Amino acid sequence: MNERLDLTFTLNGELQQAEVEPRWTLADFLREKLHKTGTHVGCEHGVCGACTVLLDGRSVRACLLLAIQVQGCDVTTVEGLSPEQGLSDLQAEFRRCHALQCGFCTPGLIVTAHALLQECPSPSREEIRDAISGNLCRCTGYVPIVDAIEATARARLMRPAKSGKPSNDDQ
Amino acid sequence: MKPPRFDYLAPSTLPEALALLASHADTAKIIAGGQSLMPALNFRLAGPALLIDLNRITELQQIRIESDGAMTVGAMTRHRTFETDAAVARHWPLLSHAVRSIAHVQIRNRGTIGGSICHADPSAEWPALCLACDAAMVLHSVRGERVVAARDFATGLFGTVLEPGEILTGIRFPAPPARASWGFEEIARRRGDFAIVGAACLIMRDDAGRCSDARLVVFGAGDRPVLAASASAALLGRGLDAPAIAAAAAAARGEIPCRSDQQASAQYRSSLVETLSARVLRQAAAMNGEHPDE
Numbered sequence: 384m385n386e387r388l389d390l391t392f393t394l395n396g397e398l399q400q401a402e403v404e405p406r407w408t409l410a411d412f413l414r415e416k417l418h419k420t421g422t423h424v425g426c427e428h429g430v431c432g433a434c435t436v437l438l439d440g441r442s443v444r445a446c447l448l449l450a451i452q453v454q455g456c457d458v459t460t461v462e463g464l465s466p467e468q469g470l471s472d473l474q475a476e477f478r479r480c481h482a483l484q485c486g487f488c489t490p491g492l493i494v495t496a497h498a499l500l501q502e503c504p505s506p507s508r509e510e511i512r513d514a515i516s517g518n519l520c521r522c523t524g525y526v527p528i529v530d531a532i533e534a535t536a537r538a539r540l541m542r543p544a545k546s547g548k549p550s551n552d553d554q
Numbered sequence: 555m556k557p558p559r560f561d562y563l564a565p566s567t568l569p570e571a572l573a574l575l576a577s578h579a580d581t582a583k584i585i586a587g588g589q590s591l592m593p594a595l596n597f598r599l600a601g602p603a604l605l606i607d608l609n610r611i612t613e614l615q616q617i618r619i620e621s622d623g624a625m626t627v628g629a630m631t632r633h634r635t636f637e638t639d640a641a642v643a644r645h646w647p648l649l650s651h652a653v654r655s656i657a658h659v660q661i662r663n664r665g666t667i668g669g670s671i672c673h674a675d676p677s678a679e680w681p682a683l684c685l686a687c688d689a690a691m692v693l694h695s696v697r698g699e700r701v702v703a704a705r706d707f708a709t710g711l712f713g714t715v716l717e718p719g720e721i722l723t724g725i726r727f728p729a730p731p732a733r734a735s736w737g738f739e740e741i742a743r744r745r746g747d748f749a750i751v752g753a754a755c756l757i758m759r760d761d762a763g764r765c766s767d768a769r770l771v772v773f774g775a776g777d778r779p780v781l782a783a784s785a786s787a788a789l790l791g792r793g794l795d796a797p798a799i800a801a802a803a804a805a806a807r808g809e810i811p812c813r814s815d816q817q818a819s820a821q822y823r824s825s826l827v828e829t830l831s832a833r834v835l836r837q838a839a840a841m842n843g844e845h846p847d848e
Binding site (some may be wrong): 435477 | 555556557558559560561562564588591592593595597604607608612657659660661663664714744745746823
C-alpha cells in the first residue's frame, strides 16, 4: 500500500529520475524534493495560478497534477524560462513595467505569458487579459502586467530573430 | 491541503482499466483530467484507497467525425484540444465557441470532457451542451456497453446514472442540424468562474424562416442543466422576432427551478434565466441576419 513509484521525466531539459509517493502533487514535489522553488504554491486547489508550469508545452496547474502523472513528460518551470544570468526579455519587461510587487504570482504569470506568446505572438490586450484570467495578483493590479506582456510581444515582433528566446540584452 | 494516501495505477488500455475498476469498485476512484478531483483530494473531501488514472489510454482521446455528420468525442479529450480543433469548429461551432467559457486556459489544457460530464456540476458547460445537442453518453464496464441519452444522464447535484464499475468512454453527438443557428452565454462574477447561470440554444428553421425545432437549455440555475421544454415549444412555427423571444424567455423563467447559494439568490438566478434565454435567442436570430429589439 502506498508504495513509492519510479518516476522518470524531463525537467527544464534535463532527465530526472526519482521515487515518488502517489499522493505528492507535482507542485510540492518540484519544491520540496527537487528544490525548484520558483513554482509557487498559493491556494492548492487550482484557483490562484501561482503554480503554473508547462506540461509538454501547455500551461497547467502543478497543484492539480500528481507528480507521478508526469511520467515520460516534459515539464518546464519558471527556472527553465530564465537565462543562467540576468532576465529573459519577458522578465525584464515585468521589471520595467512594475508588473510585480511582492512577486508571489510572478512565476505563474511568466509561465502563462510565455505560453500565450508561443501560441499567439501578437495578442490584443483583451486576449492578454483572457489568457491571464487564471492568475491572481493581489498587489500590483493587472494593468502593468498586461503592459509588460504587450511590450514583450511588440519587442519580439521588431526583433524576430530572437523571438521567444531568453536573452541577457534587456537588463 | 495535501491529498490523503492512496495507491495509484495508470492502465494503458480500456479493458485493463475496466478490470481494475471491477475488482476495486468500492474503494477506487477514476481520475481523468483531475481538475475537480484534485481539489477534492487536496481538501480531503475525497479519500479513495486507489486512484485509477485514465490519462495513458490514448484510445479515449480521439475526436471522430463520421461521413453522416455524427461526431464521437473520446471522454479523455481535453477541453483545449477540442477548442482548437479546426474540424470541430466547422462542424459544431456552438460547441467550439462555448468551450472557451470553461474556466481558464490552464484548466482547459488538462481538464477533460468526460471528467466534466461525470462530475456533473450543475454549473458546468459540457452537460448543458450535451443536452442542447441531444448527445448520448457511451458507458463501458466489464459487463459491456450501454448508451444513455444526455437528458437521462444527470440525476441531480453531482449525481449521474453511472453505476459502480462503469466508465464514460465517449460522447456521441448527432449530425448538426442543417441551417441551425445557435447562441451561448453565461454570467459569472469573474472571468473563468463557474457560471451563476448560463444558457445555450440551437434553433432550426423551415424555408419560411419559422422555427421548426428549438432546444433551449439553461444551466447553473438548479441542480442540473434543464431543457426548457415550454420555452422551446413556444418558438415552434414562429420567426425569431422580439415578441417570440420575449415569450420564450418568460416561459423559461416560469419553468426552470432555481436554487439559492452563496453565489446568488434563487430570485436573481430566475431573473438571469429570462435575461440569458432572451440573449441567446437574439444571438441565434442575429446569425440569420435578424436583429430583434430588446
